[in-house]
Structure formats: structure tokens, C-alpha cells
Amino acid sequence: MVLSLNHGKGVNALCQALVAQLSQCLSDIYADNSLRVLIMRSTVSGVFCAGADLKERAFMxxxxxxxxxxxxxxxxxxxxxxxxPTIVAMDGAAIGGGLEFALAADIRVVSDNVKLGLSETKLAIIPGAGI
Known part of the structure; x- marks a missing residue:
């Protein structure tokens, strides 16, 4: 099974809508007894996931x-x-929660233009998902 992130306007930023969709996808994945492998990827060019949607979060x-x-x-x-087995294919940026999701997988495959980062570490705080 391939799980594709496609929230292009927000560079796959983890907004409430995308998080709800990911949560539902995980429920579906756990219910699928025929699943043999999961590949997570992005269909947005140059980014896997930019982490939390800070613009949305500012109003929470x-x-x-x-x-x-x-x-x-x-x-x-x-x-x-x-x-x-869970494989994450990354082409481009995987920041914050996006990187944490990738780290939660069994295998990560990255392109030569990938950028990885946990911006929380600059603030001396633990990344939000705790991975």
C-alpha cells in the first residue's frame, strides 16, 4: 500500500485536516489484513512534510x-x-513532525536533495511527537 501526502498549498504542513486524514488512514491500515508493506511518500515536489502548520496553530x-x-x-x-514493514520515501524537506513520522518508520529512503531538521532543538525543547 502507498500512503501519499498531498497537501500542496501547505507544503504538507500538519494542519488539523491533514492530521485527521492521517489518523483515519492509520485506522484503515490497521484494519487491512491483506497489507504486506506500507510506503509513505509525498506527491508534493520538493517536500515530504514541513511539520506543524504554525499559521493554523497560532490561532489555537x-x-x-x-x-x-x-x-x-x-x-x-x-x-x-x-x-x-514501513518505508518512507523522502524527496525534499522533512521538518519537525514530518521528520518524526519518518523516524517512526522501519526504513527511510532519501533523495540526494533531502533536508532533515527538528527545529524544536534550537529552542531546547523536545520534539512534539516525542520520537
């Missing part, structure tokens, strides 16, 4: 942010626990 109240970060952690944990 603290309880909403806590719930959102908990959902990101749940997705990262869900990726790590998928019972079949």
Missing part, C-alpha cells in the same frame, strides 16, 4: 494545542507500531 487555544500535539504523538506511535 492552549487546550487545542495540547490535543493536537497528542494526536501527532498518536500518529507517530501508530506508524511505529504498524505490524508490516
Amino acid at each position: 487555544a492552549d487546550p487545542e494545542i495540547e490535543a493536537f500535539v497528542a494526536k501527532l504523538k498518536s500518529i507517530a506511535d501508530g506508524i511505529a507500531d504498524i505490524p508490516v
